[in-house]
Amino acid sequence: MKVLIVTLDNVGDTIISLAIHNALRGNPAFTAGYWTKDYSRAVVPLAGADIEHYHCDPFWDRSPGAGKGGKLAFFKTLLKIRRARFDAALIVHSNWRKNLACLLAGIPRRYALKGAFGTDYVAPAGSHVLDSCRALLKALTGADPGELTYPLSPSSYGEAPATAEILSKGRWAVAHPFSGNPSRNLPLAAWSDILDFLAAQGLRVLVNASPAEKELFAPARGAYAARPGDLLFSCDLDLDITNLAYALSRAVLFIGNNSGPLHLASAVGTPSVGIFQDSWIARIAPRGKVFPALAVFKDSPSELSAADIIEKARGLLAAPAAAPRLPV
Structure with a gap:
C-alpha cells in the first residue's frame, strides 16, 4: 500500500x-x-x-x-x-x-x-x-505500533566540509534565542548571563539566527564580545537544516526556545535545555533520542531568569550521559 x-x-x-x-x-x-x-x-x-x-x-x-x-x-x-x-x-x-x-x-x-x-x-x-x-x-x-519516537543519525545525511572543519575544533554549545512565535522566547536580556556561563565552561557557541536576529542578539554577547572567534552565527555559515542537524549532533549542549531546532536537538541526541510553556508540554514536548530538561513558564517566558536556565545546563554538562528521558 x-x-x-x-x-x-x-x-x-x-x-x-x-x-x-x-x-x-x-x-x-x-x-x-x-x-x-x-x-x-x-x-x-x-x-x-x-x-x-x-x-x-x-x-x-x-x-x-x-x-x-x-x-x-x-x-x-x-x-x-x-x-x-x-x-x-x-x-x-x-x-x-x-x-x-x-x-x-x-x-x-x-x-x-x-x-x-x-x-x-x-x-x-x-x-x-x-x-x-x-x-x-x-x-x-491494524496493529498498535507502541510508543513512538523520532531519532535521527548523522550517518543518514551529509555535512559540508567547511562546517565540519569549524565544528571539529573545541567543545560546542548551540543556542537558539528566537522562534517563529516571539511569545515563546526567553527575553534577550537573559542571554548575556547564559553566554557568560557557557564561556566559563570553555565552550564555543553557535547561535542559530537569521541576519536580522543576529543584530538583535548583539547586546547579549556577554563574555564572547572579547572572544568573537568563539561565537559564531548560523547565518554567517549559511547553515541549512542538514548542517544544523550535524552541528547539533556535535554539540555537548543545546539551549533554546520551543521551536524546530529544539526538536532537532532531541532527535539527534544532544543534551538540551528547552524553554517551554507548561500548557504545551503535554502536546508537543520533544521526544527524540533524548528528552530535554525543560525550563517551564506559565504565562510568559519573562517568568524565567538566566539562573533557571543555567541550573538546567549545569546539570546536563556535569552528567551529559544522564540527560533526562522524560520532560522535567
Missing part, C-alpha cells in the same frame, strides 16, 4: 512526524511518502534521501517569516500527487482543508483526527502529537 504522510506544518511538527515514517520503514506492506510545506521541506531528507516527497506552502497558512503559499503552486503539487496514485493519507493535524486536498489528490482512504472530507477518523489515547501519529498508524495497519 502506498501511503502519503501529510504534514503541512512547521519544522517542529514535521520532525515529530518522522516517527510515522520510522514505524512504517520496516513494514514491507507499506511504502511511505511525504507532503510537507516548502518551509519545512529540508526535514524529510534527514530521514532518508530516497523518500518520495512533495512540498508546497498552503495558500491558507503563513509560515514564520513568510507569507501564504501561492494557489497555483499548491494545485500543481496536488496534481503531481494525484498522478502518483497514493492509496491512503495519514493527515497529521488534520482539518477540512488538508482532508479536502487529499480527496482532490485522488487518495481514497484519508485517515484523520477531525475535519470534513476524511474517511477514517481516529481518537488518540493522549494529547501529544506522537499519540495522534500512533493512532493514525494503528488505524492504517
Whole structure:
C-alpha cells in the first residue's frame, strides 16, 4: 500500500512526524511518502534521501517569516500527487482543508483526527502529537505500533566540509534565542548571563539566527564580545537544516526556545535545555533520542531568569550521559 504522510506544518511538527515514517520503514506492506510545506521541506531528507516527497506552502497558512503559499503552486503539487496514485493519507493535524486536498489528490482512504472530507477518523489515547501519529498508524495497519519516537543519525545525511572543519575544533554549545512565535522566547536580556556561563565552561557557541536576529542578539554577547572567534552565527555559515542537524549532533549542549531546532536537538541526541510553556508540554514536548530538561513558564517566558536556565545546563554538562528521558 502506498501511503502519503501529510504534514503541512512547521519544522517542529514535521520532525515529530518522522516517527510515522520510522514505524512504517520496516513494514514491507507499506511504502511511505511525504507532503510537507516548502518551509519545512529540508526535514524529510534527514530521514532518508530516497523518500518520495512533495512540498508546497498552503495558500491558507503563513509560515514564520513568510507569507501564504501561492494557489497555483499548491494545485500543481496536488496534481503531481494525484498522478502518483497514493492509496491512503495519514493527515497529521488534520482539518477540512488538508482532508479536502487529499480527496482532490485522488487518495481514497484519508485517515484523520477531525475535519470534513476524511474517511477514517481516529481518537488518540493522549494529547501529544506522537499519540495522534500512533493512532493514525494503528488505524492504517491494524496493529498498535507502541510508543513512538523520532531519532535521527548523522550517518543518514551529509555535512559540508567547511562546517565540519569549524565544528571539529573545541567543545560546542548551540543556542537558539528566537522562534517563529516571539511569545515563546526567553527575553534577550537573559542571554548575556547564559553566554557568560557557557564561556566559563570553555565552550564555543553557535547561535542559530537569521541576519536580522543576529543584530538583535548583539547586546547579549556577554563574555564572547572579547572572544568573537568563539561565537559564531548560523547565518554567517549559511547553515541549512542538514548542517544544523550535524552541528547539533556535535554539540555537548543545546539551549533554546520551543521551536524546530529544539526538536532537532532531541532527535539527534544532544543534551538540551528547552524553554517551554507548561500548557504545551503535554502536546508537543520533544521526544527524540533524548528528552530535554525543560525550563517551564506559565504565562510568559519573562517568568524565567538566566539562573533557571543555567541550573538546567549545569546539570546536563556535569552528567551529559544522564540527560533526562522524560520532560522535567
